[in-house]
Amino acid sequence: MESFNPDYVLILSGDHIYKMDYEVMLDFHKATNADVSIAVMPVPMEEASRFGIVIADDQNTITEFQEKPEHPKSNLASMGIYIFSWKVLKEALITMSDVNGCDFGKHIIPYCHENGRKMVAYEYNGYWKDVGTLGSYWEANMELIDIIPEFNLYEEFWKIYTKTDIIPPQYVSGEAKIFRSLIGDGSEIYGEVENSVIGAGVTIGRGAVVRNSIIMKETKIDEGAVIDKAIIAENVEIGRGAILGIGEEVPNKVKPNIYSFGLVTVGENSYIPANVKIGKNTAISGITTPEDYPDGVLESGETLIKAGEIS
Numbered sequence: 001m002e003s004f005n006p007d008y009v010l011i012l013s014g015d016h017i018y019k020m021d022y023e024v025m026l027d028f029h030k031a032t033n034a035d036v037s038i039a040v041m042p043v044p045m046e047e048a049s050r051f052g053i054v055i056a057d058d059q060n061t062i063t064e065f066q067e068k069p070e071h072p073k074s075n076l077a078s079m080g081i082y083i084f085s086w087k088v089l090k091e092a093l094i095t096m097s098d099v100n101g102c103d104f105g106k107h108i109i110p111y112c113h114e115n116g117r118k119m120v121a122y123e124y125n126g127y128w129k130d131v132g133t134l135g136s137y138w139e140a141n142m143e144l145i146d147i148i149p150e151f152n153l154y155e156e157f158w159k160i161y162t163k164t165d166i167i168p169p170q171y172v173s174g175e176a177k178i179f180r181s182l183i184g185d186g187s188e189i190y191g192e193v194e195n196s197v198i199g200a201g202v203t204i205g206r207g208a209v210v211r212n213s214i215i216m217k218e219t220k221i222d223e224g225a226v227i228d229k230a231i232i233a234e235n236v237e238i239g240r241g242a243i244l245g246i247g248e249e250v251p252n253k254v255k256p257n258i259y260s261f262g263l264v265t266v267g268e269n270s271y272i273p274a275n276v277k278i279g280k281n282t283a284i285s286g287i288t289t290p291e292d293y294p295d296g297v298l299e300s301g302e303t304l305i306k307a308g309e310i311s
Contacts, residue, residue, distance in 0.1 A: 182197045187203070199215055244278045256281075
């Protein structure tokens, strides 16, 4: 940022979506005469074990850190946004230069704390979403299509500028139906889309239904397919009449903490054959065939990985 003084360094890390005025945090850093400021946000106590946790006193001075603790002492989660005074950061980087895989959260910040640097917690109360899990990533996308989005892409006083590829506009056929969804450029919609985020260059065939889902770019949903609560990656084809998201919600047998939230997760460059049925909390990757689906079904909680791995 042009207005940042070279005496200070802003560091951004982690899988997060947020909107923040960094100048306000910088003013806080200066006012507290801090060496390191860490942006934090209160999270529900039952979710605190997923995050790096900061313990601070009444003056916002950080007294302790916990990295994804089983029994958190605080609900102040690190947002992965740091401001360092340059001299302090330079000294820490030089000292830690020989550390293998040196990391801000694991090495630089603990080093500063152990060496008595003044570290403060800047508590932020605006929009912030951790998207380190499939469930939170799905939630963040669904929030974009709320009637009044919490993270508003069209907010008058906080504009978001971006550059799109040079591709055709969307095509919506006369028989198509679209309800509360975002549709990317170059997409062709012949079926029904409800409460979903559709990427660029996606084709949704006649009679196909997509609900509560994220469909990434250049994916093809063939005629008559039904998709309910899924995350489908790039360059996937869902065969004619396939149904994704059926049955009861049971834990995934391989990675229950990852493939959860009732989602069907399909990795990039995958193929789902026609007329198969896929349950909840499932993961599929690669070119699959009808023989991969016993009796035409992948039951809830199952994983079918034929190429690569979905992380």
